[in-house]
Amino acid sequence: MTYTMLIGEYAYSSWSMRGWMMADAFGIPCRTKYIPMYSDAFTDFQRDYAPVRTVATLLIEDAAGIQAVSDSLAIAETLHEAQPEAGIWPSDPVLRRRARMIAAEMHSSFRALRDRPSMNLRARYTGFNPNEAELSDAARVQELWEWALDLSGGPFLCGEFSAADAMFAPVATRFVTYGFRISDAAQAYVDAIYAHPSFRRWHACADAQLRVIDRYHLDLPDGDFAAAPRPARLSAKPYQGSTEDAINTTCPYSGDPVDGESLAEIDGRIVGFCNPFCCRKSIADAEAWPKLMAILRG
Numbered sequence: 318m319t320y321t322m323l324i325g326e327y328a329y330s331s332w333s334m335r336g337w338m339m340a341d342a343f344g345i346p347c348r349t350k351y352i353p354m355y356s357d358a359f360t361d362f363q364r365d366y367a368p369v370r371t372v373a374t375l376l377i378e379d380a381a382g383i384q385a386v387s388d389s390l391a392i393a394e395t396l397h398e399a400q401p402e403a404g405i406w407p408s409d410p411v412l413r414r415r416a417r418m419i420a421a422e423m424h425s426s427f428r429a430l431r432d433r434p435s436m437n438l439r440a441r442y443t444g445f446n447p448n449e450a451e452l453s454d455a456a457r458v459q460e461l462w463e464w465a466l467d468l469s470g471g472p473f474l475c476g477e478f479s480a481a482d483a484m485f486a487p488v489a490t491r492f493v494t495y496g497f498r499i500s501d502a503a504q505a506y507v508d509a510i511y512a513h514p515s516f517r518r519w520h521a522c523a524d525a526q527l528r529v530i531d532r533y534h535l536d537l538p539d540g541d542f543a544a545a546p547r548p549a550r551l552s553a554k555p556y557q558g559s560t561e562d563a564i565n566t567t568c569p570y571s572g573d574p575v576d577g578e579s580l581a582e583i584d585g586r587i588v589g590f591c592n593p594f595c596c597r598k599s600i601a602d603a604e605a606w607p608k609l610m611a612i613l614r615g
């Protein structure tokens with residue numbers, strides 16, 4: 318059985334992030350396939366897998382063929398059923414019930430918060446004035462977070478990172494992007510999300526993906542994007558030179574040969590990748606990628 322997660326834009330597609338984290342954050346091997354949103358490729362995807370029409374969609378391939386499962390909660394339950402030990406839902410039944418309850422509320426609610434302040438990992442606005450409905454959603458999210466964190470003791474909603482956190486991670490980014498005033502407990506949780514390795518990998522991919530979709534950007538002053546609560550990152554920049562300068566000959570991710578246009582200087586060492594995207598996501602946050610760190614520290 319093999320898994321492939323079909324996703325949309327890393328910077329903007331909050332449901333893609335949720336579905337993708339349901340596998341990545343729990344160490345479930347799963348290929349990622351990006352389908353550009355608002356493109357012919359997206360229309361083809363909807364036609365090929367109808368009635369599926371949204372990302373994230375999980376493709377499950379086995380001897381019987383390929384089955385497509387869309388919808389983040391269905392993806393969580395499908396993966397949990399296949400790998401109950403992975404920790405998608407907490408093993409403790411009390412925590413598991415709570416995790417399911419708050420994940421379900423995230424899935425079915427918060428229309429206002431999901432609409433105008435849409436996910437955008439490329440911006441950090443100043444001057445966003447939340448309306449009453451957005452403030453009310455933000456208050457309810459914090460009420461749920463504080464209730465869950467109090468009961469579990471944190472650092473994540475139900476103790477260890479679970480599907481409930483994958484569901485709320487994009488909300489944490491909205492609070493950052495739009496500068497919502499939140500409680501200290503909520504801010505500590507936002508910081509924990511931003512420090513989580515799987516979230517770091519997703520954010521690094523958002524940094525690496527160059528496509529900008531204007532409809533997700535508001536006409537507001539952009540604040541200090543670098544000040545988002547991301548952990549300190551290793552110094553890294555693109556490197557122009559020869560593949561022979563690199564400490565590796567094959568890409569840490571794909572195993573394919575290193576490409577001369579995809580070299581980076583990371584923490585003082587030259588590393589090569591198989592394509593520019595792999596190179597950019599590594600520059601964005603090297604420590605998020607264990608296979609890269611194994612080469613750097615090897």
Ligand SMILES: N[C@@H](CCC(=O)N[C@@H](CS)C(=O)NCC(=O)O)C(=O)O
Nearest residue numbers: 330331332333370371372388389390
């Ligand atoms: N309820 C779905 C929502 C998924 C969703 O709306 N995804 C958006 C991208 S963030 C999408 O694929 N939109 C395309 C469309 O609705 O045609 C889930 O939980 O996954």
